[in-house]
Amino acid sequence: MTDKKTIYDKIWESHVVSTNDDGTTILYIDRHLVHEVTSPQAFEGLRIAGRKVRRPEFTLATADHNVPTSDRDKGITDPDSKLQVDTLEQNAKENNITYLPMSDKRQGIVHIVGPEQGFTQPGMTIVCGDSHTSTHGAFGALAWGIGTSEVEHTLATQTLIQTKAKNMCIKITGKAIEGVTAKDIVLAIIRKIGTAGGTGYVIEYTGEAIRNLSMEGRMTICNMSIEAGARAGLISPDKTTFEYLKGRPLAPAGKEYDDAIKYWESLATDDGAHYDETVEINADDIIPQITWGTSPEDVVSIDGFVPDPKNEENADKKKSIERALDYMGLEPNTPVNEIKVDKVFIGSCTNGRIEDLRAVSIIAKGRKVAESVHAMIVPGSGLVKEQAEKEGLDKIFIDAGFDWRDPGCSMCLAMNADKLQPQERCASTSNRNFEGRQGRGGRTHLMSPQMAAAAAITGKLTDFRDL
Amino acid sequence: MEKFNKLSGHAIPLRITNVDTDMIIPKQFLKTIKRTGLGEFLFFELKFDQDGNKIDSFALNQDQYKGASILIAGKNFGCGSSREHAPWSIADYGIKCIIAPSYADIFYNNCFKNGILPIVLDEETVGRLQDTAENTLNFKIDLEKQNITYVENNEQKEISFDIDPAKKNCLLEGLDDIGLTLNKAVSIGNFEGNQEKETPWLYGNKLT
Numbered sequence: 189m190t191d192k193k194t195i196y197d198k199i200w201e202s203h204v205v206s207t208n209d210d211g212t213t214i215l216y217i218d219r220h221l222v223h224e225v226t227s228p229q230a231f232e233g234l235r236i237a238g239r240k241v242r243r244p245e246f247t248l249a250t251a252d253h254n255v256p257t258s259d260r261d262k263g264i265t266d267p268d269s270k271l272q273v274d275t276l277e278q279n280a281k282e283n284n285i286t287y288l289p290m291s292d293k294r295q296g297i298v299h300i301v302g303p304e305q306g307f308t309q310p311g312m313t314i315v316c317g318d319s320h321t322s323t324h325g326a327f328g329a330l331a332w333g334i335g336t337s338e339v340e341h342t343l344a345t346q347t348l349i350q351t352k353a354k355n356m357c358i359k360i361t362g363k364a365i366e367g368v369t370a371k372d373i374v375l376a377i378i379r380k381i382g383t384a385g386g387t388g389y390v391i392e393y394t395g396e397a398i399r400n401l402s403m404e405g406r407m408t409i410c411n412m413s414i415e416a417g418a419r420a421g422l423i424s425p426d427k428t429t430f431e432y433l434k435g436r437p438l439a440p441a442g443k444e445y446d447d448a449i450k451y452w453e454s455l456a457t458d459d460g461a462h463y464d465e466t467v468e469i470n471a472d473d474i475i476p477q478i479t480w481g482t483s484p485e486d487v488v489s490i491d492g493f494v495p496d497p498k499n500e501e502n503a504d505k506k507k508s509i510e511r512a513l514d515y516m517g518l519e520p521n522t523p524v525n526e527i528k529v530d531k532v533f534i535g536s537c538t539n540g541r542i543e544d545l546r547a548v549s550i551i552a553k554g555r556k557v558a559e560s561v562h563a564m565i566v567p568g569s570g571l572v573k574e575q576a577e578k579e580g581l582d583k584i585f586i587d588a589g590f591d592w593r594d595p596g597c598s599m600c601l602a603m604n605a606d607k608l609q610p611q612e613r614c615a616s617t618s619n620r621n622f623e624g625r626q627g628r629g630g631r632t633h634l635m636s637p638q639m640a641a642a643a644a645i646t647g648k649l650t651d652f653r654d655l
Numbered sequence: 656m657e658k659f660n661k662l663s664g665h666a667i668p669l670r671i672t673n674v675d676t677d678m679i680i681p682k683q684f685l686k687t688i689k690r691t692g693l694g695e696f697l698f699f700e701l702k703f704d705q706d707g708n709k710i711d712s713f714a715l716n717q718d719q720y721k722g723a724s725i726l727i728a729g730k731n732f733g734c735g736s737s738r739e740h741a742p743w744s745i746a747d748y749g750i751k752c753i754i755a756p757s758y759a760d761i762f763y764n765n766c767f768k769n770g771i772l773p774i775v776l777d778e779e780t781v782g783r784l785q786d787t788a789e790n791t792l793n794f795k796i797d798l799e800k801q802n803i804t805y806v807e808n809n810e811q812k813e814i815s816f817d818i819d820p821a822k823k824n825c826l827l828e829g830l831d832d833i834g835l836t837l838n839k840a841v842s843i844g845n846f847e848g849n850q851e852k853e854t855p856w857l858y859g860n861k862l863t
């Protein structure tokens with residue numbers, strides 16, 4: 189065995205509490221994010237068993253899935269949503285956990301709030317009852333989504349019982365073409381390896397095109413690791429990471445910050461460390477990507493065509509293409525840039541950050557949303573909203589005819605009032621295009637914020653570089 | 656948790672690949688604060704059309720599969736959201752065992768926490784079992800022996816499956832993970848003591 193390690197190996201080893209007789213590991217969990225949908229049954233479980241939260245100060249709670257993104261002064265009108273959010277607030281209070289309510293400007297989507305507050309730091313283990321916890325891997329933290337039983341386990345013990353995954357390296361060589369974003373890169377990755385390509389692995393993203401990304405772009409990449417089937421996604425921390433963290437409320441400061449940097453620098457994967465699988469993609473080959481179907485692997489370049497099931501030999505695949513085309517209401521061989529949209533959704537934990545909104549504003553400025561389209565922009569957190577308004581982005585959006593809203597998950601999963609009607613077609617910056625994801629019968633095309641903004645303007649899927 | 660040992664029952668063939676947790680339990684049913692009562696909403700949008708009419712061609716609506724306790728599914732079953740509402744609804748419906756060529760990671764783990772046995776078999780075998788299940792055959796599953804047996808054309812058939820010994824044991828014993836881990840409280844405390852010395856910035860800061 190060599191002593192060269194990947195960042196995953198290093199974080200794993202530094203969090204082993206003990207190894208059980210059966211070969212599983214008790215892994216220490218440094219930070220735990222909690223939201224309203226996957227936690228009530230966990231707190232109920234603790235209460236019934238008479239157990240306490242071991243480390244309330246390592247836990248942070250906020251409501252995001254159910255919250256309304258307009259008319260907030262009316263509160264939550266849906267009684268079930270209200271009960272769930274009130275239950276979270278009550279559970280947080282009873283257990284001494286910091287809770288950011290809707291009235292707090294720091295409230296937002298958990299995966300945006302954590303990094304914003306400096307709650308997320310390199311080398312940590314971070315969990316949340318939410319699959320997109322993989323987002324935090326952008327900082328070189330080992331972060332993954334868990335079920336409610338594991339939420340309860342984490343609350344009670346600050347540990348989880350785990351088995352180690354394998355190491356996969358995805359290397360994006362070269363420089364991204366101008367206008368090609370982190371979203372296009374990650375869609376191209378999923379297109380290549382498939383939605384089960386990462387199953388059993390933790391993926392580390394490397395290569396020049398990844399290094400060149402801002403923290404926000406890195407978060408977009410790691411966010412969708414779960415769509416590639418991986419347990420988690422990771423990017424070794426570097427100067428970009430340290431700069432981002434500097435001065436955040438929960439980040440170390442002063443001498444501790446300097447000590448922390450030394451430690452964080454030691455986390456990067458050693459040269460020559462072993463990966464069980466390596467995939468290489470050349471950034472030059474990637475142009476803006478969109479999805480045509482009902483799985484995040486149904487990806488095509490914006491100059492491409494809707495696939496024809498006739499050309500598919502594998503019977504299973506053929507059937508799933510037919511099913512997807514039927515659901516999406518698309519004819520084989522249609523050029524994708526002729527597909528008309530009814531709605532546009534810009535937001536979510538994938539693309540609801542300030543840089544995303546700035547990119548959208550450049551396209552929106554001086555243009556108008558097509559008459560046939562309703563286009564909403566939902567900032568990922570109250571702080572993102574505040575920043576955008578400080579920069580005057582809200583004015584640009586409103587002038588162009590976009591619907592500028594309050595922070596939350598919104599139409600990423602349509603648990604609140606924001607949803608597609610049956611057969612409505614949406615250009616969306618979120619991460620899942622499953623059947624019914626954005627509303628029953630709704631049809632989702634995933635893409636970057638720039639591409640979604642362009643679709644809003646022209647009323648159809650468009651290469652924004654042609655505008 | 657209830658122990659899992661032997662199971663005997665009918666199986667529902669579900670010939671769709673990449674079944675995601677939104678399909679298993681649509682989001683409008685996630686607003687509950689309880690674990691129970693979700694069974695009737697299992698595969699809701701596959702069972703009913705937009706006007707609330709039953710879709711007869713869907714297996715769960717067919718009489719021959721009433722009371723089935725096994726689900727034979729396509730590959731990458733349970734992908735998508737981490738919601739444990741998915742295994743809760745499956746268990747609440749009465750399904751105790753799933754057979755599929757592969758599962759999404761989080762869903763697979765969630766099954767074990769809810770007394771559901773997820774069996775992995777190769778695609779061809781799963782396809783064959785789906786065909787067999789259409790003839791309302793009775794399947795017997797023995798976790799201890801790690802096999803599935805059934806009678807087809809008067810012939811006794813047996814298929815064995817692999818499973819991680821630790822996970823197998825959890826199901827057989829119906830173990831409560833949290834209780835077991837809490838027995839290690841001293842080790843956890845020691846870990847925290849060491850970590851606080853090595854990386855003190857992880858301790859102390861709290862949002863106000």
Ligand code: SF4
Pocket residue numbers: 252253297298299318320536537538596597600601618619
């Ligand atoms: S924005 Fe979407 S993907 Fe992200 S946490 Fe919310 S619902 Fe999940």
